Amino acid sequence: MTTAHLVDNLIERQLQQWPLARDNYAALEHVALRAVTLSGSEVILQHNPARRRSSAARVDAASLAERPCFLCRENQPDEQEHIAWRETYKIQINPYPIFPRHLTIASLSHTPQLLFPPERLNHLLDLAEELPEWVLFYNGPRAGASAPDHMHFQAACAGYMPLPEQALNPALWPEQALLESTDDGFIGFTRQLGRPLFLIRCERKELAGFYLARLQLAMRMALDHEPEPMQNLLCWQTGEYTNVAVLPRVKHRPDCFGEETGQMLLSPGAVDMAGLWCIARQTDFDALTAERIQSLYDELCPDNAAIAAIVDKFYQT
Numbered sequence: 001m002t003t004a005h006l007v008d009n010l011i012e013r014q015l016q017q018w019p020l021a022r023d024n025y026a027a028l029e030h031v032a033l034r035a036v037t038l039s040g041s042e043v044i045l046q047h048n049p050a051r052r053r054s055s056a057a058r059v060d061a062a063s064l065a066e067r068p069c070f071l072c073r074e075n076q077p078d079e080q081e082h083i084a085w086r087e088t089y090k091i092q093i094n095p096y097p098i099f100p101r102h103l104t105i106a107s108l109s110h111t112p113q114l115l116f117p118p119e120r121l122n123h124l125l126d127l128a129e130e131l132p133e134w135v136l137f138y139n140g141p142r143a144g145a146s147a148p149d150h151m152h153f154q155a156a157c158a159g160y161m162p163l164p165e166q167a168l169n170p171a172l173w174p175e176q177a178l179l180e181s182t183d184d185g186f187i188g189f190t191r192q193l194g195r196p197l198f199l200i201r202c203e204r205k206e207l208a209g210f211y212l213a214r215l216q217l218a219m220r221m222a223l224d225h226e227p228e229p230m231q232n233l234l235c236w237q238t239g240e241y242t243n244v245a246v247l248p249r250v251k252h253r254p255d256c257f258g259e260e261t262g263q264m265l266l267s268p269g270a271v272d273m274a275g276l277w278c279i280a281r282q283t284d285f286d287a288l289t290a291e292r293i294q295s296l297y298d299e300l301c302p303d304n305a306a307i308a309a310i311v312d313k314f315y316q317t
């Protein structure tokens with residue numbers, strides 16, 4: 001049986017047998033949605049109170065050390081099942097979903113959220129290939145991850161985040177937007193969607209992996225981030241093509257982050273960067289405008305000078 005079939009069966013079984021998951025997925029059908037248009041693209045706002053625990057998660061080292069890790073088996077509910085993948089990861093349903101089908105793909109062992117060792121980049125590409133109806137994503141440990149101490153990817157059923165479809169618009173990728181291209185694919189950069197976006201789109205997965213590894217190195221050097229660049233990644237397959245969106249970051253949470261009056265409970269990760277803002281509080285959901293979202297993207301992402309430095313380093317690698 002393929003990984004995709006095993007996942008379909010897992011979801012069906014868990015929604016039958018696990019009341020918490022079933023209730024949370026049922027509740028998701030009634031969340032409020034609102035669309036706003038940035039200068040370059042449409043963004044969807046989702047009011048999802050159940051995600052408060054994730055948005056408000058304390059991610060400093062002391063708080064992490066004190067709390068039971070929710071991705072470790074011994075702290076998970078008895079009902080939570082998993083499928084082992086290459087004896088390295090466990091594929092599970094996320095019991096606090098943003099999407100009608102939402103997976104967490106966590107390391108079997110408690111090990112920090114990092115894309116290095118570099119074979120983890122290949123794990124991401126391989127998972128996307130084995131799960132063709134899904135968009136895989138990764139939140140850097142200081143770019144939206146609520147468990148930066150436990151390595152994990154996530155996956156969303158295709159069609160819910162706006163960016164994967166928007167990013168493939170050929171109009172975004174004229175010759176001058178490309179860093180490098182071959183007959184098999186390209187790596188390019190654009191700001192036309194309102195935030196800096198590197199896109200890798202290749203017929204050969206190996207070429208996608210090669211571009212991705214070089215870009216990782218270039219970002220790490222240019223942004224001077226250790227041990228890895230602050231970023232959100234999305235990876236998905238369309239037909240024969242492997243697509244990877246790399247959204248570089250310079251800030252984990254915006255200055256307005258907080259639960260006090262005048263603050264906003266927003267801790268953006270890959271999903272928000274991909275144009276689906278998942279908002280726990282009604283007041284924040286009502287207050288966000290296209291202008292505000294644009295200013296949040298501007299605050300969280302590198303400016304033109306930093307992008308120029310990344311591109312420079314890319315050509316040197």
Ligand SMILES: [Zn+2]
Pocket residue numbers: 069070071072109110111149150
């Ligand atoms: Zn853990």
